Amino acid sequence: MTERPAIRAEFRGTLGKFALDAGFTAPAKGVTALFGPSGCGKTTVLRCLAGLVHLKGVCEVDGDVWQDENGAFLPTYKRPLGYVFQEASLFPHLSVRRNLLFGAPRKDGGPREPIAFDEVVELLGLTRLLDRSPRNLSGGERQRVAIGRALLSQPKLLLMDEPLSALDRATKNEILPFLERLRDRLALPVVYVTHDIAEVERLADGIVLMDKGRVIGSGPLGELETDPSLPLAMARDAAVSLDGVVQANDQAYGLVILKVRGGAFSAPAPPAPLGQRRRIRIVAGDVSLAREAPGPSSILNILPGRIVSMKPVDSNEVVAVVALGPDGAGARILSRLTRKSWEALRLGEGASVYAQIKAVALAAGRGDLD
Amino acid sequence: MPSPPPEIWVPIKLTLELAAISTLSLIIVATPLAWWLARSKAWFKEAVAAVVSLPMVLPPTVLGFYLLIALGPDGPGGWVASLWGARTLAFTFTGLVIGSIISSMPFVVQPIRNAFAAVGDRPLEVAATLRASPPRAFFTVALPLASPGLLTGAVLGFAHTVGEFGVILMIGGNIPGRTRVMSTAIFDFVETMRWREANLLAGGMVAFAFAVILAMILIEKRFARAGA
Numbered sequence: 001m002t003e004r005p006a007i008r009a010e011f012r013g014t015l016g017k018f019a020l021d022a023g024f025t026a027p028a029k030g031v032t033a034l035f036g037p038s039g040c041g042k043t044t045v046l047r048c049l050a051g052l053v054h055l056k057g058v059c060e061v062d063g064d065v066w067q068d069e070n071g072a073f074l075p076t077y078k079r080p081l082g083y084v085f086q087e088a089s090l091f092p093h094l095s096v097r098r099n100l101l102f103g104a105p106r107k108d109g110g111p112r113e114p115i116a117f118d119e120v121v122e123l124l125g126l127t128r129l130l131d132r133s134p135r136n137l138s139g140g141e142r143q144r145v146a147i148g149r150a151l152l153s154q155p156k157l158l159l160m161d162e163p164l165s166a167l168d169r170a171t172k173n174e175i176l177p178f179l180e181r182l183r184d185r186l187a188l189p190v191v192y193v194t195h196d197i198a199e200v201e202r203l204a205d206g207i208v209l210m211d212k213g214r215v216i217g218s219g220p221l222g223e224l225e226t227d228p229s230l231p232l233a234m235a236r237d238a239a240v241s242l243d244g245v246v247q248a249n250d251q252a253y254g255l256v257i258l259k260v261r262g263g264a265f266s267a268p269a270p271p272a273p274l275g276q277r278r279r280i281r282i283v284a285g286d287v288s289l290a291r292e293a294p295g296p297s298s299i300l301n302i303l304p305g306r307i308v309s310m311k312p313v314d315s316n317e318v319v320a321v322v323a324l325g326p327d328g329a330g331a332r333i334l335s336r337l338t339r340k341s342w343e344a345l346r347l348g349e350g351a352s353v354y355a356q357i358k359a360v361a362l363a364a365g366r367g368d369l370d
Numbered sequence: 371m372p373s374p375p376p377e378i379w380v381p382i383k384l385t386l387e388l389a390a391i392s393t394l395s396l397i398i399v400a401t402p403l404a405w406w407l408a409r410s411k412a413w414f415k416e417a418v419a420a421v422v423s424l425p426m427v428l429p430p431t432v433l434g435f436y437l438l439i440a441l442g443p444d445g446p447g448g449w450v451a452s453l454w455g456a457r458t459l460a461f462t463f464t465g466l467v468i469g470s471i472i473s474s475m476p477f478v479v480q481p482i483r484n485a486f487a488a489v490g491d492r493p494l495e496v497a498a499t500l501r502a503s504p505p506r507a508f509f510t511v512a513l514p515l516a517s518p519g520l521l522t523g524a525v526l527g528f529a530h531t532v533g534e535f536g537v538i539l540m541i542g543g544n545i546p547g548r549t550r551v552m553s554t555a556i557f558d559f560v561e562t563m564r565w566r567e568a569n570l571l572a573g574g575m576v577a578f579a580f581a582v583i584l585a586m587i588l589i590e591k592r593f594a595r596a597g598a
Contacts, residue, residue: 052495076498077507083499089492093514102510103500153500 006062006189007032007157011048013055020044020055020213028062030205031183031190033221035197041213042193046159049191050083051076061157082150084160088142090134096145097130103153113154115186120148123185124178140171144178151186158190164199179203180363197232201241201281202363226321226332228311233319233334238284240333241363246276255300256362262323262330263303267362279363284319284334286358291345293354301357307349308332310342318342322355333357378567380547381555382574388463388551389531392470393478396527397520399471400478404523405508407479408486419483423476433473434540441465441541461543466551473537474530478523485519486512518593522586529582533575 006028012021020041026032034042047053051066051074059067061081066074082103090099100120105113121127124144134142143163150158163179164172176199183190183203194200200207200221208218209230217230225232225240232238242265244258249271256269258278265280272278294302306328308321318339324330328350335355347353407419425433438460441447447459447468459465489512497507513520535553542549544558552571559568 050499052498076495077501077503080501081499083496085492085496087492089496091493091496091511091515102497103502149500159499 007049007191008058008060009045009049011045011055011057011059013057015044015053015055018044018213020048022210022213022215023057024208024215024218026189026191026206026208028189029187031192031203032206032208033200033204034191034193034208034210035200035204036195036210038195040210042195042210043161045210046083046161046191046193049157050081050159051079052083064156080154080156082153082155082158084143084146084150084158084163086162086166088134088139088146090137090142090145090149092134094134095130096126096132096134096137099134099145100126100130100149100152102149105154113152115151115154117152120151123181124148138171139167140174143167143171143175147178147182151182151188155188158188160190160192162193162195165194165196176202197235197237197239201239202279204241222331226308226334228309228319228321233284233321234311234313238319238334238336240282240284242280242282242331242333244278244280246272246274246278248274258362260324260331262305262325262328265303265357265360266300267360269362281361281363282333282357283359284336287322287333287335288356288358289320289322289335289337289341289345289347290354290356291347291351294356297356299356299358301360303355303357305330305333305353305355307347307351307353309349310347312339315339320347322353324355326352374570375567377546378555378570381550381552381571384463384547384549385532385551385553388466388470389528391467392474392531393524393528395467395471396474396478397524400475400482400523400527401513401520404479404482404519405486405512407483419479422479425473426476430473430534430536431540434469434537437465437469437472437537437541441468460541461545461549463548466538466542466549469537469541470531470534473534474527477530478527481519481522481526482516483519485516485522488519489515518589521589525582525586525589529579532578 005025007026010023018041022041022045034045036042044053048055048057049059054073057067058069065072066079091102094102121130124147126144126148129137129141129145134145137145147163164175167175180203192203204221206219207221207224209216209224209232217224217227221241224230227233242260244260244265246256247259247264248257250257250266251271254268255266256272258265258267258280267280303324304326305322305324308323308328310318310320312318316339318337320335320337321332322335323332333355403422407415439445441459443458447465448457451457451459459468493511493515494507497511502510533553538551539554542554544550544554550558552575556568556571559571
């Protein structure tokens with residue numbers, strides 16, 4: 001991702017006893033996750049972006065200055081943004097339709113809005129809800145309406161503050177595909193606050209890691225997931241998300257072959273259209289390493305690669321970063337192995353290895369779910 | 371039973387007129403005041419709230435005494451009256467309206483302030499993220515959401531104005547047809563031993579008070595259910 005950053009933000013100040021000093025940039029397209037433990041200041045950063053909180057700093061979106069160091073500060077209602085709160089916060093005195101249209105620009109025969117009402121209603125599955133009162137909606141339906149309402153205000157930036165965290169697991173799974181569709185169909189930058197790594201792995205393109213009011217790393221998701229100096233790679237459930245393209249379908253065995261940089265993976269999944277972009281998730285603990293190409297094995301995915309770096313987790317385990325491809329120029333994955341194996345195989349930086357991947361999980365389709 | 375004597379209708383009509391005009395004025399004045407009290411972070415706001423609430427605690431005669439001075443020829447009321455060539459606002463219907471507004475203010479401000487506080491920050495933040503300017507957010511979000519509080523405030527203001535006696539007597543002078551309202555008319559009828567008229571008016575007020583309280587309970591119940 002080398003695009004010109006569309007969002008530049010820097011905020012410093014204190015709220016009560018909490019001190020914030022956070023800066024990051026984000027690209028003009030895709031989902032940037034603000035990720036970190038509860039209380040690390042991610043929501044405050046989002047509120048600063050929206051102008052709901054006024055700390056010192058800078059905020060530029062798409063070339064427009066919303067806040068600068070000289071005291072310029074655009075009030076929230078003048079910022080072309082959409083904000084989805086943790087609780088849907090629909091207006092209880094308005095119908096779903098009037099909620100959706102609350103922030104929509106008044107019709108004045110001007111050019112067609114880039115985000116059309118019918119499109120949003122269809123995208124979020126709201127057709128049957130339009131004339132109902134928000135009081136009679138389920139939690140998931142409410143949050144979908146809140147997302148639609150934010151989109152229809154024609155934002156240049158969509159801010160989402162843990163939009164799924166108030167929902168139960170089943171409802172989350174009901175909404176996630178809508179968010180994926182949204183990300184794929186609308187060319188709108190999204191800043192998405194969450195403390196759930198599973199949401200990051202499914203939705204995010206970029207990530208800003210926060211801890212105790214500071215940014216400890218930011219960049220494309222795959223890069224940060226494989227950076228051993230950051231807590232993501234060292235976590236017990238560390239995993240890497242790779243974006244690939246469907247290369248073939250092995251219908252006889254129900255497998256999809258997905259091409260990523262430096263290799264190809266097979267994953268159990270219903271046949272997918274060739275060329276479709278899909279995301280796979282590889283858990284560090286599911287990846288073991290061998291010095292030589294193993295003989296016949298039940299493991300489907302065995303890919304050559306090179307070790308980029310290693311970091312001990314504790315006295316008995318290490319995490320190795322492996323770049324795929326015989327030349328080590330491909331995508332990076334993580335392998336978690338015992339220190340004993342690391343030493344027995346005499347592994348080291350630059351060593352050629354074969355990564356054996358026990359399980360590859362394919363995320364739901366990007367693009368069209370319909 | 372013989373029909374009620376015609377002179378009880380004059381104070382009834384005057385009372386309803388006074389209560390209607392006062393209530394309307396109260397809503398117009400109390401709503402912005404309650405909004406400010408609910409949302410301002412000014413250090414002196416509770417002092418303002420205390421001043422607004424004074425009429426709840428002060429003896430009506432004390433309040434009436436100061437109002438009499440304020441409305442009289444040497445007070446600001448006298449100056450206002452001079453604008454249309456009168457000498458004083460005391461002992462006039464306008465004076466009664468001003469007195470009623472002040473003495474009923476706390477009963478109107480309090481429920482509206484509570485309603486605005488209950489609306490909270492979130493709906494207004496949502497409105498702001500949807501490009502609603504502060505005035506638009508106030509009229510399209512805060513006001514509709516606080517409407518039960520406004521309704522309660524209006525009912526209480528109306529009822530309290532109808533029931534006010536001490537302040538009215540002090541600044542109104544109990545002039546038949548001009549400042550004699552129901553509460554002072556009852557006093558008058560009793561003074562002149564006209565028990566039947568006093569009974570009719572007093573009974574009417576009891577029925578009215580019952581209706582008001584019942585209406586309040588029903589309003590509250592309805593909105594509590596709708597808000598669930």
